Every structure is written in C-alpha cells, then in structure tokens.
Amino acid sequence: MAPLLSVENLNVSFVQNHQTLRAVRGISFSIETQKTLGIVGESGCGKSVTALSLMRLLPPSIAAVTAQRLLFDEIELSALPESEMRRVRGNRIAMVFQDPMTALNPLFTCGDQIAEAIVLHRNVRRAEAMARSVELLDNVGIAAPAVVAARYPHQLSGGMRQRVVIAMALACRPMLLIADEPTTALDVTVQAKIIDLLLGLQQELRMSMIMITHDLGIVSAMAHDVLVMYAGEVMENAAANTLFSNPLHPYTKSLLASIPTIERKQARLTVIPGEVPNPHELPSGCPFHPRCYARMERCRTQHPALYTPQTSHQVRCLLYE
Numbered sequence: 586m587a588p589l590l591s592v593e594n595l596n597v598s599f600v601q602n603h604q605t606l607r608a609v610r611g612i613s614f615s616i617e618t619q620k621t622l623g624i625v626g627e628s629g630c631g632k633s634v635t636a637l638s639l640m641r642l643l644p645p646s647i648a649a650v651t652a653q654r655l656l657f658d659e660i661e662l663s664a665l666p667e668s669e670m671r672r673v674r675g676n677r678i679a680m681v682f683q684d685p686m687t688a689l690n691p692l693f694t695c696g697d698q699i700a701e702a703i704v705l706h707r708n709v710r711r712a713e714a715m716a717r718s719v720e721l722l723d724n725v726g727i728a729a730p731a732v733v734a735a736r737y738p739h740q741l742s743g744g745m746r747q748r749v750v751i752a753m754a755l756a757c758r759p760m761l762l763i764a765d766e767p768t769t770a771l772d773v774t775v776q777a778k779i780i781d782l783l784l785g786l787q788q789e790l791r792m793s794m795i796m797i798t799h800d801l802g803i804v805s806a807m808a809h810d811v812l813v814m815y816a817g818e819v820m821e822n823a824a825a826n827t828l829f830s831n832p833l834h835p836y837t838k839s840l841l842a843s844i845p846t847i848e849r850k851q852a853r854l855t856v857i858p859g860e861v862p863n864p865h866e867l868p869s870g871c872p873f874h875p876r877c878y879a880r881m882e883r884c885r886t887q888h889p890a891l892y893t894p895q896t897s898h899q900v901r902c903l904l905y906e
C-alpha cells in the first residue's frame with residue numbers, strides 16, 4: 586500500500602539580515618496509514634519547522650520551502666493553490682501545538698471555536714456544529730462537556746485546554762494529525778492522560794500521526810517509526826523497536842542515555858555536552874562532532890551521508906561509512 590504521506594528531499598531556509606539560514610536540510614520520510622512517526626531531537630533541530638512546512642504555514646515572505654515530493658493521499662501539496670490547501674489544512678491534516686493558549690482565541694468560548702472549525706470545512710448549520718462540539722469534548726474525555734463548551738479558554742486548566750485543542754483538531758476527522766510537543770506544557774500525570782487519549786483516538790479514527798517531541802519516552806510509547814533530527818538533518822531513521830533495541834547514531838545513543846530510569850536516578854544522569862548549534866554557525870564536517878563522544882579526526886571536515894548499514898535502518902555517521 587502506498588504511504589499516506591511521502592516527503593522527499595525537503596529543504597527549508599529563512600533569510601535573515603542578508604544571511605540564509607538552513608533550518609531543514611534535505612530530509613525524507615514517509616508515513617503509512619494508521620501509523621505514527623515520531624520526530625525527535627532537541628529544541629532547534631528543525632522538527633517544528635518541518636511540521637509547519639508540511640502544513641504550508643510558513644510565510645513565503647520569510648521562508649523558502651522546496652521538496653522533490655510532498656505527496657499526501659496522492660495529492661502533491663507543494664503544487665496546490667492556497668485556496669485548495671486551506672481545504673486540506675484543518676480538515677484532512679490537522680495540527681496540535683505545544684501551547685494550547687496560542688491555538689485558542691481568548692475572546693471566544695471553547696464550543697464556538699470547535700464549531701468554527703466544523704462550519705469552515707463541513708456544510709452544516711451552526712446549531713449542528715455546536716452540538717458536534719459538545720460531542721467532541723465528550724470524546725476527548727471532558728466531564729460536563731456542555732458546561733466546558735460555554736467556557737472561555739482562561740477558565741480551564743492547561744490539561745483541559747489541550748483537550749479542547751485536540752477536539753478542535755479532530756473536529757473534521759483528519760487522516761493525519763501532527764502533534765508538536767502536545768504535552769510539554771503539562772504536568773506528568775496529565776501528559777500520560779493526553780498520550781492515552783491520542784492513542785485511543787488514533788485507533789477510533791484510524792488516522793496517522795506525526796508526534797514531534799524531544800522526549801524519547803513518549804516516542805517509545807506511541808511511535809511505529811522514528812526520525813532523529815539534528816541541525817536540520819536526519820541523523821537516524823528506523824522502526825521504533827529497532828531504534829530502541831539497537832540505536833546506531835552517537836546522538837541517538839546519547840539521547841537514550843539521558844532518559845531518567847529508576848536505575849539511572851541512583852547514578853548520575855548522562856548529559857549531552859554543549860548545545861545544538863545555531864543554524865548561522867553550523868560546524869564543519871559532521872554537525873554533531875563538537876558534542877560527539879565517538880568523533881574521529883575526519884568528522885571535523887567530512888560531512889557524513891545517510892548510510893544504510895542494516896535493512897530499513899539509516900544513519901548519518903562516518904562510523905558506518
């Protein structure tokens with residue numbers, strides 16, 4: 586079966602102060618129907634820019650997006666006129682952002698905002714859309730959904746607001762949901778509930794998901810396939826069980842070593858030294874070399890290609906050349 590989404594050689598650049606900043610550099614991936622792709626990496630690795638470029642939400646005045654292919658359900662997204670892209674966005678592909686307050690309008694009730702999304706994409710009357718909003722709030726596990734539909738975002742807790750945003754994203758039963766750090770702003774117990782909710786809704790709606798996160802724990806709970814990004818490039822790409830049982834890239838290994846576990850809490854947590862490089866000042870050679878425990882002399886000058894040392898397992902590291 587053809588993948589639901591196929592991305593080939595996606596590049597995103599921003600021009601700032603006469604300088605070109607390459608935020609995403611030639612990434613490729615695909616997502617099967619009803620599967621979840623986890624995109625992981627630290628902040629500033631290009632994960633969110635990738636998601637925004639798929640949704641065509643980056644203003645062309647500041648961002649240049651190119652791709653050999655952005656094929657979604659047999660539609661080439663990059664060739665769609667904006668009027669048709671609006672019919673895809675929020676309808677067939679929906680997005681949940683990290684901070685629900687930026688996705689919700691403080692001036693309208695939650696019910697109104699969900700109904701708005703339904704009216705925009707479906708040919709239904711306002712009253713019907715409002716009734717559907719209450720149903721959706723019920724589906725995302727909100728007790729007293731009719732009461733919450735009449736509330737404004739500031740009257741809800743962070744976890745409730747994120748549920749409202751999820752209800753809004755699912756209003757039109759999208760084929761693909763892109764969730765960008767959907768639980769980062771929430772406390773741990775609420776995080777677990779939101780993850781369970783997304784998993785349940787994915788089954789029910791038979792949708793595919795892109796889960797963008799810096800948290801490998803969330804990826805291990807949700808993803809079928811994983812893309813590890815660093816400095817705008819794919820560092821490793823594999824099925825989730827392969828990546829967790831047999832990580833190849835030193836960056837992936839370092840990320841895994843920094844996940845707290847009961848055993849590790851008793852010892853010291855591993856921290857990756859240094860910081861994600863500024864896209865204005867990318868290191869020469871391998872972009873990870875200043876932080877890599879396994880770097881060799883040639884890593885300073887030679888940019889690694891994406892190698893395939895094992896079937897369906899890609900890694901950008903000279904150790905696998």
Ligand code: SF4
Nearest residue numbers: 871874877884902903
């Ligand atoms: Fe480390 Fe060199 Fe591999 Fe880069 S290419 S990840 S610096 S070993």
